[in-house]
Amino acid sequence: MPEMPEVETVRKTLSEIVLGKIIKEVKVWYPNIIIGDSESFSDQLKEKQIIKVDRYAKFLLFRLSSNLTIVSHLRMEGKYRLASPQDAKDKHDHVEFIFTDGTSLRYNDVRKFGRMQLVKTGTEKERTGIKKLGPEALSDDFTLSYFKQALKNKKKNIKATLLDQDVVSGLGNIYVDETLWLSEIYPERPANSLTDNEIKKLYLAINQIISQAIKERGTTVHTFLDAEGQTGGYQKHLKVYGRAGEKCFRCGNVLQKTRVAGRGTTFCPKCQEVK
Structure with a gap:
């Protein structure tokens, strides 16, 4: 399972390739990855811009316009990669975020354990698995x-x-x-x-x-x-x-x-x- 250093590395690399991109469409090939209704998840993300990629412990936080955040946990083997909507779908690709610039971000997970949840920004600690966590290493709260x-x-x-x-x-x-x-x-x-x-x-x-x-x-x-x-x-x-x-x-x-x-x-x- 990716731990905090690995997720921080993913956060940094994602920041370099997706910041500022606007979501045109979301394809969910495996709905169980999404916590909540997958169709609502896709609909709410249309025309939203990725403003920032944050992290808390092992969770990735995609900050979007309209005060929305995608909370993503990679679990055992989840991975993101920049792709093109025209690329052949890998059998382990489960979610695709298609951007208005013609690129896409795909989530690939061999074991299908990873999860994504869409919440209002600022409610992560009340509505997601983050609420169960103690302070993260290196943080001001971890004294x-x-x-x-x-x-x-x-x-x-x-x-x-x-x-x-x-x-x-x-x-x-x-x-x-x-x-x-x-x-x-x-x-x-x-x-x-x-x-x-x-x-x-x-x-x-x-x-x-x-x-x-x-x-x-x-x-x-x-x-x-x-x-x-x-x-x-x-x-x-x-x-x-x-x-x-x-x-x-x-x-x-x-x-x-x-x-x-x-x-x-x-x-x-x-x-x-x-x-």
């Missing part, structure tokens, strides 16, 4: 004092807590494993057992890794591509994710893989020892 307080009431393990998105949003399996390794915290430690010093190390690690991953245009491990069809570069810097059985870059011990919170989890048994 160390907030993070300490939020973890005090969390009895579940720290990996599950970070994956749940309600304490901090934007991290998925890749970056949770990486931040826990960097801060030397065992993935199954109860979140409320972390000391103030450990919480500070984890807080700094989250911001550091997310910042670096954004600079590297995200991580391509399986299928992630940005809106220009380019891969990310952070996979070259991964310390634990995907490296089970290899040596830890910090201590030389062999990295181990287990399952935590239903997800494959790679860690160093020495650097991240059980406490």
Whole structure:
């Protein structure tokens, strides 16, 4: 699943190719992608201009004229690409935004898990999945004092807590494993057992890794591509994710893989020892 750095990379590339374009027509080939009535979705978007592309955590926000916003979640494998209405339809193309300039934007999703919802701008946190999210990494709301307080009431393990998105949003399996390794915290430690010093190390690690991953245009491990069809570069810097059985870059011990919170989890048994 694209995580915050990947979605931010998609946002940036989309901004370069769709800003200012006016929607002439919307084709919805797979209505389940749309939350709500797909015909109403298409009708309301006619003659609307794309003013800005924002992001919150893993959600893309297409800001349109007439005070409308398309909230888009890519889920596992959703992708956008600039195309032409005359291009042959790929079997995994599910939505097409046709613009007045003769180009189009297509949404492609092999698993069909992605979703789009049209709402009034400013109501995203009340009407969409964003309302369930905590502050995103790197944001002004994600402070160390907030993070300490939020973890005090969390009895579940720290990996599950970070994956749940309600304490901090934007991290998925890749970056949770990486931040826990960097801060030397065992993935199954109860979140409320972390000391103030450990919480500070984890807080700094989250911001550091997310910042670096954004600079590297995200991580391509399986299928992630940005809106220009380019891969990310952070996979070259991964310390634990995907490296089970290899040596830890910090201590030389062999990295181990287990399952935590239903997800494959790679860690160093020495650097991240059980406490």
